[in-house]
Amino acid sequence: MDYSQFLALKQEIGLLIVFLLVFLYDTFCSPRSAKAVPMIATVLMGVLVAWGFCPVVKAPETAFAGMYVTSPVMVAIKNILNVGVFIVLIQSVKWANSEFTAVRRGEFYELILLTLLGMYLMISSRHFLMFIIGLETASLPLCALVAFDKHRYESHEAAIKYVLTAVFSSAILLMGLSFVYGLAGTLYYNGIAGALAGRMGVMLSVALAFVMAGFGFKLSLVPFHLWTADVYQGAPTSVTSYLSVISKGSAAFAFLVVLTQVFGQFYAQAWEWMLYALIILTITVGNLFAIRQTNMKRFLAFSSISQAGYIMLAIIGDNDMGVSALMFYTLVYVFSNLAAFGVIGAIENATGKVDMTDYNGLYKTNPRLSFTMMLAMFSLAGIPPFAGFFSKFFVFTAALNGTASAALYVLVLIALINTIISLYYYLLVVKAMFINESDSPIATFRSACSERLGMWICVAGIIGLGIVSYFYDYLLTVVA
Amino acid sequence: MDITLIWYLVPAIVMFCCGVYGFLTRRNMIAMLISLELMLNAVDINFVVFNRYLFPSSMEGWMFTLFGIAIAAAETALAIAIIINLFRVSKNIDVRDATKMKN
Structure with a gap:
């Protein structure tokens, strides 16, 4: 065996080094210096983010007989995930050092880094065995993370719902893959595409439906979304923000790779209309349920369901x-959603309040937090000049690029109408903060230095991505 | 009488459907976990049988099954750990009662 092929896994090795350093420090440091674990993990992650931007991968490279592929596109999506994880780690420093969490704060960082490694593998794999290993490495530690607040009953309830649905969805996905294997005789993406050429049939349709259902659970597409709200509400806020952004972004990219590279030839015959139905249901149901939520985390759960529908438009x-x-x-969603979760987490850490009615009159007492939240809501709703407008714009353009299909125009029209519905509930939060009066608003407090830094990065991202065209141009040149 | 491919596929799919049925109807979390295990094992049977009857020249399906068994074991261990934690907090593992967050 040629061991030099491991060198193709540059980013995985970098992440593994970060993980090992954090793990060794957490294991062997003295109890007094354990308080530095969050700081060290964050700084190391920052180094990894910076290193990711060095152009070390210039052309596609493969390893393990083609099971693993890396290319500038893979590097770009992994960098986006890295940035997201970096912000999540910054925002979680205060929570990790809080009274109930401090004793096992190292585990939080180790598990987060391990799930990220799983997502890397899931994105880079070109063989379904590698893909399943990556998927499970990404989803199993997340179940443990959801149950992290051992003193809270809700955390356990969320974890049991998450682990049962995660295993159920992997079983369905695996069943679909076993049918695909029975038809094609191989598990390589390009091997399957070659073996299945022109062999559309009932068994393949069933297999494809199973695979899409499995991914639908991971991405929380309607009708596979029922776990989302409870899990988001019950999990610790840092974990919820990780789940909603990083986990979703990586699953969306892996879904794209599987659909285009494995089943690309059955686009018009099979998966276009399956995805069509899923998108309409996801965007509409997510929006309609978001309107009646009062808990902020539940509210963002339904908002993230409808955002997943928009991602599928791409x-x-x-x-x-x-x-x-x-x-x-994904990049814009990282900044917008993490800004919202940063504000929610800061308020929750300071006062323990997560209801929308608690936010009444927030502007009078905490103007900066309200302003950050407002920017996040504007970006999520897609108001120009903020980044969210352009991300939605490009997704709509991509859906219609080079097509004359009237059905797709109808789809984009429905998505546009839904954008207006979503504007209503995003502005409800803004209205609560700026217009509603409250007898007992949240008292003025100073959020921790780390939380402020995280929010500053998010605000810079929301505004910068909206007015600087460089980032999208860069992504275009990478793909081309 | 020859034992052909279909003799294995039918039990596998019956197992899978039993698993889905059990997962949707049983209310005890351990019973739900057993149903999930049935589903995962049905998948393993499928892979082994497809490999043995249709593609005996390679071992891809068998390798996949080995990894599938390991993953199923990891999932079960994790789920049991979470169920035990839930039991410690609430003295109850009936999913009908795990509805505190519904509103």
């Missing part, structure tokens, strides 16, 4: 522009 066009639009959407 896939349904089945073209190169969709890849860059999906990556850009």
Whole structure:
């Protein structure tokens, strides 16, 4: 065996080094210096982010007989995930050092880094065995993370719901893969595509439906979304933000790779209309349920369901522009959603309040937090000049790029109408903060230095991505 | 009488459907976990049988099954750990009662 092929796994090795350093420090440091674990993990992650931008991968490289592929596109999406994880780690420093969590704060960082490694593998794999290993490495530690607040009953309830649905969805996905294997005789992505050429049939339709259902659970697409709200509400806020952004972004990219590379030839016959139905249901149901939520975390759960529908719009066009639009959407979603979760987490850490009615009159007492939240809501709703407008714009363009299909125009029209519905509930939060009066608003407090830093990065991202076209241009050149 | 491919596929799919049925109807979390295990094992049977009857020249399906068994074991261990934690907090592992967050 040629061991030099391990060198193709540059980012995985970098992440593994970060993980090992954090793990060794957490294991062997004295109890007094354990308080530095969050800081060390964050700084090391920052180094990894910076290193990711060095252009070390210039052309596609493969390893393990083609089971693993890395290319500038893979590097770009992994960098986007890295940035997201970096912000999540910054925002979680105060929570990790709090009274109930301090005793096992190292585990939080180790598990987060391990799930990220799983997502790397899931994105880079070109063989379903590698893909399943990556998927499980990504989802199993997340179940443990959801149960992290051992003193809270809700955390356990959320964890049991998450682990049962995660295993159920992997079983369905695996059943679909076993049918695909029975038809094709191989598990390589390109091998399957070659063996299945022109062999559309009942068994393949069933297999494809199973695979899409499995991914639908991971991405919380309607009708596979029922776990989302409870898990988001019950999990610790740092874990919820990780789940909603990083986990979703990586699953969306892996879904894109599987659909285009394995089943690309059955686009018009099979998966276009399956995805079509999923998108309409996801965007509409997510929006309608978000309107009646009062808990902020539940509210963002339904908002993230409808955002997942918008991400799927980048896939349904089945073209190169969709890849860059999906990556850009993920990047913008990272900044917007993490800004919202940063504010929610800061308020929860200071006062323990997570209800929308608690936010009444927040502007009078905490103007900066309200302003950050407002920017996040504007970006999520897609108001120009903030980044969210452009991400939605590119996703719509990608869905219609080079097509004359009237059905896709109808789909984009429905998505547009839904954008207006979503504007209503995003502005409800803004209205609560700025207009509603309250007898007992949240008292003025100073959020921790780390939380402020995280929010500053998010605000810079929301505004910068909206007015600087460099980032999207860069993603376009990477894909082309 | 020859034992052909279909003799294995039918039990596998019956197992899978039993698993889905059990997962949707049983209310005890351990019973739900057993149903999930049935589903995962049905998948393993499928892979082994497809490999043995249709593609005996390679070992891809068998290798996949080995990894599948390991993953199923990890999932079960994790789920049991979470169920035990839940039991410690609430003295109850009936999913009908795990509805505190519904509103």
